[in-house]
Amino acid sequence: xxxxxxxxxxxxxxxxxxxxxxxxxxxxxxxxxxxxxxxxxxxxxxxxxxxxxxxxxxxxxxxxxxxxxxxxxxxxxxxxxxxxxxxxxxxxxxxxxxxxxxxxxxxxxxxxxxxxxxxxx
Amino acid sequence: xxxxxxxxxxxxxxxxxxxxxxxxxxxxxxxxxxxxxxxxxxxxxxxxxxxxxxxxxxxxxxxxxxxxxxxxxxxxxxxxxxxxxxxxxxxxxxxxxxxxxxxxxxxxxxxxxxxxxxxxxxxxxxxxxxxxxxxxxxxxxxxxxxxxxxxxxxxxxxxxxxxxxxxxxxxxxxxxxxxxxxxxxxxxxxxxxxxxxxxxxxxxxxxxxxxxxxxxxxxxxxxxxxxxxxxxxxxxxxxxxxxxxxxxxxxxxxxxxxxxxxxxxxxxxxxxxxxxxxxxxxxxxxxxxxxxxxxxxxxxxxxxxxxxxxxxxxxxxxxxxxxxxxxxxxxxxxxxxxxxxxxxxxxxxxxxxxxxxxxxxxxxxxx
Numbered sequence: 001x002x003x004x005x006x007x008x009x010x011x012x013x014x015x016x017x018x019x020x021x022x023x024x025x026x027x028x029x030x031x032x033x034x035x036x037x038x039x040x041x042x043x044x045x046x047x048x049x050x051x052x053x054x055x056x057x058x059x060x061x062x063x064x065x066x067x068x069x070x071x072x073x074x075x076x077x078x079x080x081x082x083x084x085x086x087x088x089x090x091x092x093x094x095x096x097x098x099x100x101x102x103x104x105x106x107x108x109x110x111x112x113x114x115x116x117x118x119x120x121x
Numbered sequence: 122x123x124x125x126x127x128x129x130x131x132x133x134x135x136x137x138x139x140x141x142x143x144x145x146x147x148x149x150x151x152x153x154x155x156x157x158x159x160x161x162x163x164x165x166x167x168x169x170x171x172x173x174x175x176x177x178x179x180x181x182x183x184x185x186x187x188x189x190x191x192x193x194x195x196x197x198x199x200x201x202x203x204x205x206x207x208x209x210x211x212x213x214x215x216x217x218x219x220x221x222x223x224x225x226x227x228x229x230x231x232x233x234x235x236x237x238x239x240x241x242x243x244x245x246x247x248x249x250x251x252x253x254x255x256x257x258x259x260x261x262x263x264x265x266x267x268x269x270x271x272x273x274x275x276x277x278x279x280x281x282x283x284x285x286x287x288x289x290x291x292x293x294x295x296x297x298x299x300x301x302x303x304x305x306x307x308x309x310x311x312x313x314x315x316x317x318x319x320x321x322x323x324x325x326x327x328x329x330x331x332x333x334x335x336x337x338x339x340x341x342x343x344x345x346x347x348x349x350x351x352x353x354x355x356x357x358x359x360x361x362x363x364x365x366x367x368x369x370x371x372x373x374x375x376x377x378x379x380x381x382x383x384x385x386x387x388x389x390x391x392x393x394x395x396x397x398x399x400x401x402x403x404x405x406x407x408x409x410x411x412x413x414x415x416x417x418x419x420x421x422x423x424x425x426x427x428x429x430x431x432x433x434x435x436x437x438x439x440x441x442x443x444x445x446x447x448x449x450x451x452x453x454x455x456x457x458x459x460x461x462x463x464x465x466x467x468x469x470x471x472x473x474x475x476x477x478x479x480x481x482x483x484x485x486x487x488x
Contacts, residue, residue: 018219025203025212027293067209 024068028093033061036104044077044103056103069093075106131466135459136405139422142451143429150432157428159309164424165417166299166315167380171373172397172416173322174366179411180330181362182342184244185398188232188363190251192370193390194258195225200294200375200384201262201285205274209293211301214379217294221371228254229367233360240345244408251394262386285386295382315376322369323413329365338362342409395456399423402459409463426451 034044034056047053048064049071056062074088087106093099100113130137147157171189178186199217208216232250239246266272267283277289299312329335337358340348349355374393378384401411403426404419426448434444 014219014222018216021212021216021219022206022208025208025210025216027207027209065209067212 026095027065027067028095028099030064030066030093031061031098031100032056032064032103033100034103035059035061036102039080040104041077041079044075046076046103047074048072066093073101075103077103077106133405134462135403135455136418136422139403139426139451139455143422143425146426146429146433149436150429151436152429152432155308157425160428161421161424162309162311163299163380164427165420166312166319167377168373168397168400168420168424169319169417170322170376171370171393172400172420173319173326173413174369174373175397175401175406176326176411176413176416177329177338177369178243178362178366179406179409180335180342181338181359182345182409183236183359183362184247184408185401185406185411186247186363186366187244187394187398188236188247188250189366189370189373189397190390190394191228191232191254192221192225192367193374193393194254195221195228195367196371196374197378197384197386197390198224198258198262199371200291200378201266201277201289201386204277204289204291204293205272207274207293210297213294214297214375217375218372221375222368225368225371226364229364230360232367233363236363237356237359248394255391258390259387287386289384289386291378291382291384294379296380298376298379315380318376326413334358334361395453396423399453399456403455407459407463407466409467 032046034040035058040058042058044056045053046056048066053076054062054064069092070090071093072088072090074086076084076086079085085107089106089111091099091101091112094114096117098115098117100115102111102113105111171193174189174192175186178184196217199219199221202220203213203217232247235250236243236246261270263284266285267278272278272283272285277286278284279286296312298315298318302312302314302317304311304313330339337348337353338361340351340353341355341358345355370393374390377393378389400419400423401416402419403423404415404417406412406415406419430444430448430451431441432444434447435441437444
């Protein structure tokens, strides 16, 4: 009886570990665009999860791959008043969702767009 | 003293011959010492786990387990799944290991059961078993995946909609283990984490041989009938040794492929058994005796030949291919030589045993 309980415990622990690894190691594609409704900076720079800084030009879109659920994005751009701004935001990824971050609208509420991912048939 | 030297020479004839050949070929190849050392560090970290997985069945008297191919297939299935699910980094490697574990255990049980039915002919049986399971693997991967087993990553699925492509890019886990902890000593880069994992496996093997199960395996390896009469569950212990070997091989294949960075879906596992066995035999192991130094020394010698032969061939006869042919000839020749030597040694031992018995009987009769 004890042996069965131990074996069942080991299997359960392995399943739980596998689920944890699946969630924390899952790679998600996110889209970044630099297209504001009122103002769009000529160039914006972003750092995803403390990685390399990337430049995104005006009205351009980029795709990035990130791992896991919790992420931070640091955005640097010149505002309409010509003053250099730096904004840090946190966001979560979800399975089966398409995430688009608009760097030009990072200061507004609509900086993050989460849509249902359409599967190609 | 002369006898001791002769015995040492006979026991280590394979590594000595290979070492002489390497020593002769190094200056011809023109490769620098630094380059060779770096290559050996990288190849040791890549192959050690697989080669070390061969030791336990040898201890249990089951010879060289060509069935590690089964474990390699389990490891590859784990890698196919994590690539399909897009699990990256260290999590990807760990998940691949977790997925491959139950498959490797099941294949190990099946392998052990079959090998128990073929006592005394384990090596040839394990080779054929590898071919058989390879067929099942191909059926699952080529037909089942995408058809019965749902697959979402279009990059790894064949254009017809089911079956896995011939080559899978493992960029999501490429050298994750090797690059996560790196030690730099002068011009040499040492993948510390991989080396630590291999070190842990070596410690496990040393510890395991001292456990009750390890001692049982040793007893079975020495004499199966005596072990049986001593109350050891021979069949179960033999199956366990194959299960351990298969599980270790599945992890070894994952470590191997994360270092390479690409997976040849239908071929990567096929040569693993032959290469690992060639390496351990070159290191001085036999079908009845294998140790950690045999495995590690064998990898160094075998891979030195890998690196040196094409260059030496090119320098000598102007064709790298000739050197490669030479290496292939040596690799397989060494397996044949080691097996012949093993049989010859066994016969010599039996002859010596018979002579000793005869002498004892004669001296007893005279008295």
